[in-house]
Amino acid sequence: MVxxxxxxxxxxxVRRFRRDIKSNFLLFKTVANSEYRCLSSxxxxxxxxxxxxxEQETNGGHKAVVPLECRFVYPEFLPDPRVGRRNSLxxxxxxxxxxxxxxxxxxxxxxxxxxxxxSSANQHAPExxxxxxxxxxxxxxxxxxxxxILRNVIDHQGVEMFYEMYSPLIQKIEVLRLEKRLDSELxxxxxxxxxxxxxxxxxxxxxxSQGSTVPVNPIKVKLKPRPWLERxxxxxxxxxxxxxxxxxFYKRAAEVARPWxxxxxxxxxxxxxxxxxxxxxxxxxxxxxxQLEITKKMKRKRTFVRPKRTG
Amino acid sequence: xxxxxxxxxxxxxxxxxxxxxxxxxxxxxVIKLTRLRVVDNSEIGKQAMAEGKPPKCIHVYNKKxxxxxxxxxxxxxxxxxxxxxxxxxxxxxxALIPKFxxxxxxxxxxxxxxxxxxxxxxxxxxxxxxxxxxxxVKGADYTKLLALATRFV
Numbered sequence: 001m002v003x004x005x006x007x008x009x010x011x012x013x014v015r016r017f018r019r020d021i022k023s024n025f026l027l028f029k030t031v032a033n034s035e036y037r038c039l040s041s042x043x044x045x046x047x048x049x050x051x052x053x054x055e056q057e058t059n060g061g062h063k064a065v066v067p068l069e070c071r072f073v074y075p076e077f078l079p080d081p082r083v084g085r086r087n088s089l090x091x092x093x094x095x096x097x098x099x100x101x102x103x104x105x106x107x108x109x110x111x112x113x114x115x116x117x118x119s120s121a122n123q124h125a126p127e128x129x130x131x132x133x134x135x136x137x138x139x140x141x142x143x144x145x146x147x148x149i150l151r152n153v154i155d156h157q158g159v160e161m162f163y164e165m166y167s168p169l170i171q172k173i174e175v176l177r178l179e180k181r182l183d184s185e186l187x188x189x190x191x192x193x194x195x196x197x198x199x200x201x202x203x204x205x206x207x208x209s210q211g212s213t214v215p216v217n218p219i220k221v222k223l224k225p226r227p228w229l230e231r232x233x234x235x236x237x238x239x240x241x242x243x244x245x246x247x248x249f250y251k252r253a254a255e256v257a258r259p260w261x262x263x264x265x266x267x268x269x270x271x272x273x274x275x276x277x278x279x280x281x282x283x284x285x286x287x288x289x290x291q292l293e294i295t296k297k298m299k300r301k302r303t304f305v306r307p308k309r310t311g
Numbered sequence: 312x313x314x315x316x317x318x319x320x321x322x323x324x325x326x327x328x329x330x331x332x333x334x335x336x337x338x339x340x341v342i343k344l345t346r347l348r349v350v351d352n353s354e355i356g357k358q359a360m361a362e363g364k365p366p367k368c369i370h371v372y373n374k375k376x377x378x379x380x381x382x383x384x385x386x387x388x389x390x391x392x393x394x395x396x397x398x399x400x401x402x403x404x405x406a407l408i409p410k411f412x413x414x415x416x417x418x419x420x421x422x423x424x425x426x427x428x429x430x431x432x433x434x435x436x437x438x439x440x441x442x443x444x445x446x447x448v449k450g451a452d453y454t455k456l457l458a459l460a461t462r463f464v
Binding site: 120122124125126130132147154155156157158159160161163164169190 | 399412415438
């Protein structure tokens with residue numbers, strides 16, 4: 001009798017566990033390696049606000065509630081999940097330095113697929129300043145080593161620039177178009193037709209309404225004929241049109257595929273930071289980041305636009 | 312080719328297998344026999360690119376014999392030997408230095424004067440500093456090349 005009850009409880013627990021895991025996997029269905037860090041290993045995400053954060057007193061006695069979106073807006077604050085690379089003191093110092101840098105220059109929220117314009121100090125240029133406009137094809141790195149790569153096609157020549165986000169040489173980062181794409185890395189744009197990467201260098205910033213979610217651009221890019229830089233048919237790319245390859249490519253891709261990896265819990269655990277730790281990290285920095293956001297909004301409202309003389 | 316020669320003699324069939332896969336990642340170096348893209352409007356350059364026979368690098372004037380931005384190279388175009396300056400490479404660069412989709416070269420003569428009259432492709436800013444240094448060191452004049460560029464990246 002006791003055994004039956006125990007079995008029933010166990011099976012219910014297993015079912016609930018599996019349901020929660022399944023819901024997590026549905027939420028992050030196709031996940032490239034870079035997104036793993038933001039995944040939560042916690043099975044019930046609504047319990048993210050722990051007891052300690054509820055008791056924290058900030059200005060006006062507000063509860064310091066750290067929203068879940070922090071991990072996507074500021075992904076470089078999460079450290080490298082590899083065990084050999086973890087060093088809590090170094091991480092805390094890096095976070096201090098990152099906040100310091102953010103108080104000097106506005107590092108906006110952007111995702112791969114957003115169009116940015118970066119002005120950087122360039123000792124080789126006569127004006128000592130150079131500006132580059134491009135679409136962000138890759139974003140990565142942790143802490144002060146966070147980087148992003150911008151791509152643009154200028155005068156029918158594809159150019160890419162690698163930027164370190166916290167480099168003191170960067171003077172200004174503007175987001176001209178804030179949007180996401182269907183994939184987390186757009187390296188296939190190197191093999192795509194040039195029209196998908198061409199952005200005018202004097203592009204005007206496009207503003208989104210306050211409080212709206214970041215739009216997802218469902219565009220399907222057409223690739224140039226083979227040879228390509230990578231075997232795109234072997235990667236589950238959402239943002240490309242039908243590749244139009246002979247059957248043998250897809251057959252070989254199916255043979256080489258590792259479909260069990262998405263069920264590998266330990267792999268996910270190793271490549272992500274546990275939710276409790278993410279929470280504590282963002283609880284440390286969230287108040288300051290909020291302050292920076294508020295000052296940025298106030299600055300935007302206060303900037304005086306000098307009226308231009310017409311006629 | 313890290314195999315000692317005795318292995319090829321003992322297992323001759325392995326040689327053909329070894330030639331079908333790469334054991335190191337692609338590094339996009341500009342070395343001897345690399346095909347380059349001529350980006351100025353010199354006659355010989357335009358003809359070579361139009362024919363579909365891009366110039367091949369036969370020597371890199373560098374201690375390492377691996378070319379990067381600003382290196383002088385000796386090219387074989389249409390049966391002739393011409394010198395050129397690399398103005399853009401596919402190799403991954405440091406931060407803030409642009410990386411191009413093709414290995415671009417501008418043809419020059421021995422004194423450093425370019426053979427064409429215009430470069431229609433963007434040129435990296437770092438080339439200014441590299442060529443200025445080369446002016447001093449080598450005694451050639453590369454400033455005319457920079458004057459031809461329409462856009463700097």
